[in-house]
Amino acid sequence: MKIKYLLMLICLVFLNACSKDDNEEASILETPVANPAKDINDNGFKAKWNYVSNSKSYLLDVSASEDFATFIPNYNAKEVTDLNEVVVGLTGGTQYFYRVRAKSDTQISDYSNVISIVTTGSSGIPEDPAFLKVKVNQLANPFFVGMAIKASQLTNGSPYDVILKNEFSSISAEYEMKMDQISTASGVYNWTTADKIVAYGNANNINVHGHALVWHNAVPQWLKDFSGTDAEFAAEVKKYITVVVTHYAGKVKSWDVVNEAVDDNGGTMRNTIFLQRMGPNYVKDCFQWARNAAIAAGDTSLLLFYNDYATSTNIAKQDKVFSIVDDLKTSNVIDGLGFQMHNTYLSPTKAQIETDLKRAVAKGLKIHVSELDIQVNQFNDISSFTNERRLAQKEKYKEMVKIYNSLPAANKYALTIWGMKDNESWIPYSTELNHPGNDWPLLYDSNFAVKSSHTGFLEGLN
Incomplete structure (x- = not known):
């Protein structure tokens, strides 16, 4: 009896051991979690990750591209038995990415999250010196490359003048063609500054985009x-639009007729003096007056735009803008939509921007990315323009240009940068923007030197 019992016990132990081995072999390795890099220097960094139960080693990938299309030599599934690895042999001032997988004999886990690192120092690689408009004009479906300018920058031979003539094919007045700059009294107009801007564009074969006929902050x-009376108020607005469009007929190729008419909250009309005194149809009235003035002046090719901001992330606002557009389309008085795109290096996402622009494409509108700049210090968490933010901004400009360049040819109009120099x-x-500190949002630094963002713009055209 004892022998029989011992045999049964041995069999049970053996079966349990076999079952345990089988279960361990069949268990799926968890995906490791990669941690932010440590000890970053000019030539490398320390990659770190969390322990995975049952793993015997880890496979480390390091790449200069986020999609890991290529690998840094010796770092393509490099097997590591520890929970960290010192990566060496890299270039200073360059962005890298790493990820890991857990391994146990023949089993390999899924990839971890991807960690981005920017090595310290300088890469020593110069920015691409190609001129923006030259590269854009080589595209199968080119578009205007625009710059917001001030009349004081247009002195012949100045650094502004040289850059504008070399790089840009369109200009928008930053402020000097708005209503409070031109209209000094009922029926009295000061054309001096606006005429200088328009004449500069016309003389140098640079498109002139008019910004803007009606804006609540420029009354x-x-x-x-x-x-x-309210009717007399509307007549004054009509007279202003008619006179300005007529004055620049054939010289200004497009106008933002109404700017920022939609409120940021709730998807309603902004409560401006124009809404209060002219009623909810004032936007359509302004567009109709502009169209009528252009036709009367023989300018049948003038393009009329509605312009607004933050529609990619504010869906209620986006919906309201497109409801206005639908009404203007029904009356056949709108040609395009301006998307300001005062963005940050984190927002909006690529998907949000694409969704916004595709709605305009679906309605057959021309698209003007009208006021592009990209903040890198919206939280005031850096005191100098770091390599990390420099490269992040470069990628965001590249992304925006790539999105725009992929639009159908019929929907492209212009992509305009809102200012030349960071400073x-x-x-x-900006108190208006509630931006507490410094920033570096443009394509040129304070010395007119091109930045990585400029290279990003060019790379977005590839």
Whole structure:
């Protein structure tokens, strides 16, 4: 009896051992979690990751591209038995990416999350010196490359002038063609500055985009104080639009007729003086007056745009803008939509931008990315323009240009950068934007030197 019992016990132990081995072999390795790199220097960094139960080693990939299309030599599934690895032989001032997998005999886990690193120092690789408009004009379906300018920058031979003539095929007045700059009293107009801007564009074969006929932040004081009836107020706005469009007929190729008419909250109309005194149809009235003036002046090719901001992330606002567009389309008075794109290096996402622009494509509108700049210090968490933010900004400009360049030819109009030099941008210390500190949002630094963002723009055209 004892012998029989011992035999049964031995069999049970053997079966349990076999079952345990089988279960261990059949268990799926967990996916490791990669941690932010440590000890970053000019030539490398320390990659780190969390322990995975039952793993015997880890496979480390390091690449200069986020999709790991290529690998750094010796770092393509490099087998590591520890929970970290010192990566060496890299280039300074360059962005790299790493990921890991767990391994146990023949089993290999899924890839971990991807970690981005920027090595310290400088890569020593110069920025691409190609001129923007030259490369754009070589595309199968080119578009205008625009720049927001001030009349004071247009002195012949100045650094602004040289860059504008070499790089840009369109200009928009940053502020000097708005209503409070041109209209000094009812029926009285100051054309001096606006005429200088338009003449500069016309003389140098640079497209001129008019910005903007009606904007609630550019109402002249005399119109704010206007004591006539609402009908008389509307007549003053009509007269202004008619006179300005007529004055620049054939010289200004496109106009933002109404700017920022939609509120940021709730997808409603912004409560401006124009809404208060002209009613909810004022946008359509302004477009109709602009169209009528152009036709009367013989300018049948003038393009009319509605322009607004933050529609890629604010869906209620986006919906309201497109409801206005539908109404304008029904009346056949709108040609295009301006997307300001005062973006950050984190937002909007590629998918959000594409969704926004595709709605305009579906409606047959021309698309103007009208006021592009990309903040890198919106949280005021850096005191200098770091390599990490430099490369992140480069990628965001590249992404935006790539999205725009992929639009159908019929929907492309212009992609306009909102200012030339970082130190002259409206963004740093902006109370309107609630931006508490410095920033570096543009394509040129304070010395007119091209930045990595400029190279990113060029790479987006590839």
